[in-house]
Amino acid sequence: MNEILIAGRRLRLRRANETDLNYIMALQFAPENLKFIVPFDEEFQREVITSDGSEKMSVIIEELDGTRAGYFLLRELDSPCAEFTHVIIDRKGLGYGRESLKLLLAWTFETKKFHRVWIDCKEYNSIALNLYESLGFVREGLLREILLTNGVYENLIVFGMLDREYFARQTEV
Template identity: 40%
Template sequence: MLSNVPVSFASLQFRRTAEEDLEFVLTTEQHPANTPFIISWTPEQHRETIHSSDKLHLLVETQDGRPVGYLILAGLTSPNRCIELVRITIADQGRGYGKASIRFVQNHAFKHLKAHRLWLDVKEHNARAKQLYESSGFKTEGTLRECVRTNGGYESLIVMSMLEREYEEHGGE
């Protein structure tokens, strides 16, 4: 899994999210640049995830320990070896932190968690994230049409995934 000691990858560090990090997580999640693209959670949902044996809630930091985002993986105990990237939210955008975080997730899922499949869903209108996932080797599987109720009506989610062999073919690190 991942210890409480930060793991360095590319120009970032990844460590388990602690209770004292929740203010940063919630502020990042509720930032106007992020709210159109994610389904916000309560502090209790984040706390439950932090302490779950089936999920991994990680803080993304610069090498000097400045938090720049967070991510959540689920399905760690799946007998099918399917890991879900539940969320990746970057506060300091436009610096390559999202791309480096995706590379970390792929590496961690396939090399350390021994996943067969890594999957995610992304809101249909989130073109920037879709492009990042596609350029990272994820394939579109389909659309969950109008499955998320919002103040403006309903939104669709696109399901994307990558298989272990595709990760290797894509130049897995």
């Protein structure tokens, strides 16, 4: 049975299952995504999908008719501070990144009552950087030359959002 986490106007988020494994692997390794993420192997992704979801969870973003539109990988769910490890939108440029992240933030803070979420992002991923900041994530720091990608050391920017910052924004709009 599909476990829906939250639904919005155009999209809903549901827990991934084993039928989504090939989709997730293909998304990670599509060249337009791979340059911005650190992919996990199939064994790890299967472990996430078949886990009980208490510490890590893969989430499928789908249109309301069930068409898949992307995926999130969430970790540290057994702490007060969740990490959004992967954010990948399949059907890009339709506003789905913004809409699905808003849904994920609502689930994280309103349903699951996390204290904080954090996410990291390659320094040159300007679309994602702008998106996270415009959603209210605070730029917290720079991890210098922490990733070695094809022989080049890359920087990561760390973003965080606290529960009180999330709720303050909800009353503003």
